[in-house]
Amino acid sequence: MQIHFIGIGGIGISALAQYYLKTGHQVSGSDLASSETTDLLKKFGAKIVIGPHKAGNLPKEVNLVIYSPAIQITNPELKQAYKIQDIPISSRILDKVGTRYKIQIMSYPQAVGELTKKYFTIAISGSHGKSTTTALISVILMKAGLDPTVIIGTKLKEFGNSNFRFGSVPASIGVLNRRKSASIASRSRKTPTVTPSYAEKLSNKGILVIEADEYKSSFLNYWPKIIVLTNLEYEHPDYFENFRHYLRVFKEYIKHLEFSKNINGTRTVLVPLKDGVLVANKDDRNVTNMTRRLQSVTKYYSIKQPEANKLRKTLKIPGEHNISNALAALTVARTLKIPDKVSFKALSEYRGAWRRFEGKEYKIPDTPHQNKFGTGQARYKIRIISDYAHHPTQVRATIAAAREEYPKRKIWAVFQPHQYLRTYYLFKDYIQAFDEADEVVLTEIYAVSGRENKEIMRKLSSKDLVLAIQKRFKRIGEKVQVHFLKDYRDAPAFLKSRVKNSDVVIVMGAGDIYKIISNF
Structure with missing residues (x-):
């Protein structure tokens, strides 16, 4: 499949481009300026045009167009995609015979949302601490041998100074070059240290860990099994009218862990999603107020719990906020039946991320x-x-x-x-x-x-x-x-x-x- 990314150099969308490259698809893209990120994508095989966005940047054989949240509807490439989406390949490419089909056009959050439905997804959300918490969860899963795929809003040394890690792929997802993908994923794979039956279950599904951004309600596109909620404080005033609006969107998001069930054809009730868990910060009053009546399983963490003192002695990244982030990661690990010994070892070895202290x-x-x-x-x-x-x-x-x-x-x-x-x-x-x-x-x-x-x-x-x-x-x-x-x-x-x-x-x-x- 030919996939074109508009604004491919962004921290999130570039990770998604890497994902599609690793799964054997043809990737092209455009961005206004070159960067370390675009250079890296070129090395991986992406064809990238640097400079002003133009309709001509769109490949004629494109099947899927994914655009960054920063891209406006007036963008020439996006307008061109909508213009030709119903035109048959045979009309676009005169020397090839094709069938009539429709180009798929998605925003970055919509595209990630489709992946969350296919993986066992862990989504980290909240006003602050998303990147660090995502990183901490990821290194624990790696140490436990669960081989996660990770999309994060920073760069990690553990990922080769990248914002993306490619892990085990669910059998339901088509990988064009499965041998190559398996080789890449196996480099850091270890024998799972969780309960064998549970490890096998997770391995078959594939684990996806994502940093779930609330801006423009992006995370409403995501359907995770585990949601981490670090804290709630007013942010992004250019999109959210006030704090009430901000909280309302978060409330809608965490309800993705519930679904409506019809009882005897007479009434509808909300029931918890199977395997769905909310991991929430008990020290944040806004978080506890929001999650109090949720139907799904909720596991709270707090810097007042005994493990916090152990983390203060072993965690290499300073600050009480990072103790809280580590406790969130530990709670997720326990939910996945990962032994504390493995989790604390991974947390003690973590040295931090790009532009995070x-x-x-x-x-x-x-x-x-x-x-x-x-x-x-x-x-x-x-x-x-x-x-x-x-x-x-x-x-x-x-x-x-x-x-x-x-x-x-x-x-x-x-x-x-x-x-x-x-x-x-x-x-x-x-x-x-x-x-x-x-x-x-x-x-x-x-x-x-x-x-x-x-x-x-x-x-x-x-x-x-x-x-x-x-x-x-x-x-x-x-x-x-x-x-x-x-x-x-x-x-x-x-x-x-x-x-x-x-x-x-x-x-x-x-x-x-x-x-x-x-x-x-």
């Missing part, structure tokens, strides 16, 4: 350096931590984790707010997010194309947030400097003129702020 030491040369911000100290070493944190709760948790990990070192918080609309609606929460930092640097807000309000963009700046944070520190009696940089690219020079030996610099944001690290 990803740290590295940087040495500064022996000679003093001078730039427009002043003369910097010579001969020193600092630690830079890159993190995807962009919501106030994530920012606060990341700084707290750094404080826990480096209690005697100066903590710099360098933050690029992501999206004007989010900054506007969560402004008061951002003000309090930096309390544990020793010095704060804010760059201008990162504008998200197609997801902004022009009026808010005109009247809001990171400078407003800087002033508000300065007022807060003054009010609570903390002498913390807060700086504003209009251009994020000035951050390396600014920091080099001020940081001292052993300082810790946290670079946070979901935009392009991470690029500054290469300039150290």
Whole structure:
């Protein structure tokens, strides 16, 4: 089958492209800019066009078109797909004889949703902690020899620095080159350590682990057997009108673990899905309120349970939020009858993911350096931590984790707010997010194309947030400097003129702020 991906370089859709390549399909795609991701896909055999989207990018023999959630209906390739979807192959390709058929057109969430119906699917959802929890569950399953297929929103060393892992394929899914696919999947396969009969059952179905994003209600397309709900807090104000709307969509999603059953033709009741389990965070009041009356089996986890203390001693990634994420993974493992010994071993060996508290030491040369911000100290070493944190709760948790990990070192918080609309609606929460930092640097807000309000963009700046944070520190009696940089690219020079030996610099944001690290 010929499959074309519009916006193929995205973190999620690129993983799906890898899946179809591994199962023997022809994959093509397009994206506005090249990246490590598109280069990797090309190595795997994908034919990718880089540059403006054009109708001509669509292969004439295409059977399935999958487009990124960021793609608008006005996209030339998507419009072309709808235009020719009912035209017979013989009319599109004059030198080939074909039969009349319809091109399938799906969004990325719809395409993933089709896979969730064919696998034993574990979906990780919630406002924060999805990527880390997905990673932790995946490494446990790998350690247990259950060979999962994984689609995740970050890159893992355990996956060869990729956002995708190809595992066992259900017999119901056609694999064009099954020998090659089996070879790829078997590289990390081990003898299952779960109960043999249960392992066999899961192996036959194939396990799919996915990070289930709520934006644009994407996860309503998914039909998992196990749903993990990490926490609930208002997010994505450009799509969800308010927190009530946000909660309503989550409630609809977790009801995928139930189905309607007709009783004697007189009444309909909700009954639990067979094998369906909700794994939920008992420490989050919004989660417990939502899940209290659910008909499906619900298994709660909490940082108050005894296992939390053991994880505090063995888990390599810092922060109480990561203890909670690990407990979610442990609860899933127990649901799948994986021995605790295997789970704790896997969790203790996990070293983290791309841009999830990803740290590295940087040495500064022996000679003093001078730039427009002043003369910097010579001969020193600092630690830079890159993190995807962009919501106030994530920012606060990341700084707290750094404080826990480096209690005697100066903590710099360098933050690029992501999206004007989010900054506007969560402004008061951002003000309090930096309390544990020793010095704060804010760059201008990162504008998200197609997801902004022009009026808010005109009247809001990171400078407003800087002033508000300065007022807060003054009010609570903390002498913390807060700086504003209009251009994020000035951050390396600014920091080099001020940081001292052993300082810790946290670079946070979901935009392009991470690029500054290469300039150290």
